[in-house]
Each structure stands twice: as C-alpha cells, then as structure tokens.
Amino acid sequence: GESVGLHLPTLSVQEGDNSIINCAYSNSASDYFIWYKQESGKGPQFIIDIRSNMDKRQGQRVTVLLNKTVKHLSLQIAATQPGDSAVYFCAENIRGNSGNTPLVFGKGTRLSVIA
Amino acid sequence: NAGVTQTPKFRILKIGQSMTLQCTQDMNHNYMYWYRQDPGMGLKLIYYSVGAGITDKGEVPNGYNVSRSTTEDFPLRLELAAPSQTSVYFCASSYSWASGNTIYFGEGSWLTVV
Secondary structure: OOOEEOOOOEEEEEOOOOEEEEEEEOOOOEEEEEEEEEOOOOOOEEEEEEEOOOOEEEOOOEEEEEEOOOOEEEEEEOOOOHHHOEEEEEEEEEEEOOEEOOOEEOOOEEEEEEO | OOOEEEEOOEEEEOOOOOEEEEEEEOOOOOEEEEEEEOOOOOEEEEEEEEEOOEEEEOOOOOOEEEOOOOOOEOOEEEOOOOHHHOEEEEEEEEOOOOOOOOOEEOOOEEEEEO
C-alpha cells in the first residue's frame, strides 16, 4: 500500500473558520514533507514544506505540524477563504541507502469552503 | 521564466496509437519527473531523470518510455496506447530531491484513450 495517506477524503469548512487537513505516513525514513494545493484543472502548487528535524513550520495563513512519534502530518489553514477550495496533497521524500527518493504523494483531501 | 511547459494540453488517442507528451523547463533544473493522476487519486510517478542522459523508472513505468537528451527537455512516449493510460499527466522539475527545494509542476496534459 501507499506510504502516505490521508484520514479524511473530503472536508467542508465555513468561511472564516480554520481548516485542518491530516496526513499519515508509514516510512520512518521519510525526512522531508511537502503540502501541495491543486485547483481544478491545474497542476499541484507548493504550499509549505517541513523537514523531519522540525515539528512545526508556519507560512502565510498556513501551519504544518509534524509528529514523528505517530508519523502524522497536518496542514492548518487559518481563516479559510473561498479561494482555499481545492484538493490538498501531502507528499514525502524518503531517505534511502543511495540518497533520497522522488516524492511519494498521498491520495488528497478535497477542501470545500462554505460561504 | 516560463517554468515547466508541457504539450499538448488535451489529446484523444485511439487504442494502439502512439504519441509523445513534450515537457520543457527553463529553470536549469537537473531533476525532472513524469507523474500521472487518475480521477480522485494522487500522483503516481512514471519516470524520472536526475540529469541529462539518465532516466529511471518510477512506480508505474509500464507502457511508457522517456529520454533526456538535454537538461531542458524530458519527453514521455506512449508506444501502444491503452484505455488504462487515460489520465492526466504532469511533468515536473526540481533543482534537487528535497532539502528545501520544491518541485515545479506543469499545467497537465489530459489524455483520453478510446
């Protein structure tokens, strides 16, 4: 099965509320994680990344939390806006014996913002 | 910079036909990738390249071929199109694997095999 997966396939949030999108991974050798946003008909767009030596990283209205103990990653979006409606993917980069691997993507969570 | 450019954006193929999806990037990235995305699913890696003249298989390489004769270009070839290859294809590039780098994606190519 996939190393990276998501707990919730769909998420509906009221405009102005905070959104939390979760992601689980299974490979303890994963050392770099990225969250992507994909709008309909477009390619994935980088949101924020985090290395395994960190447990939190903040961007503009977004925060990524990494819990290596339970192999869990989350993306928090503050004051969710209609423009945040999209599918969100987490992806991981695994450190192998011959170096890192290409990114492995999860299935995605669709975020729908209710105005 | 144009970033990652892939063509065509839409294509309908008949079973057994061949075609090439073109991908070019102007960021001087060493690493390039081809992903496919089936409806409601995440991206699956088809092939990748860590530099000109070097290519490697990803998770789902069967039915595809690639070449990397230059740093800029990374075409994806479908030799005998099958309905299972109906998907959206994304080309991407990055300077390196990770460590603060990000992958830049093209806009996607919608391929239907009938």
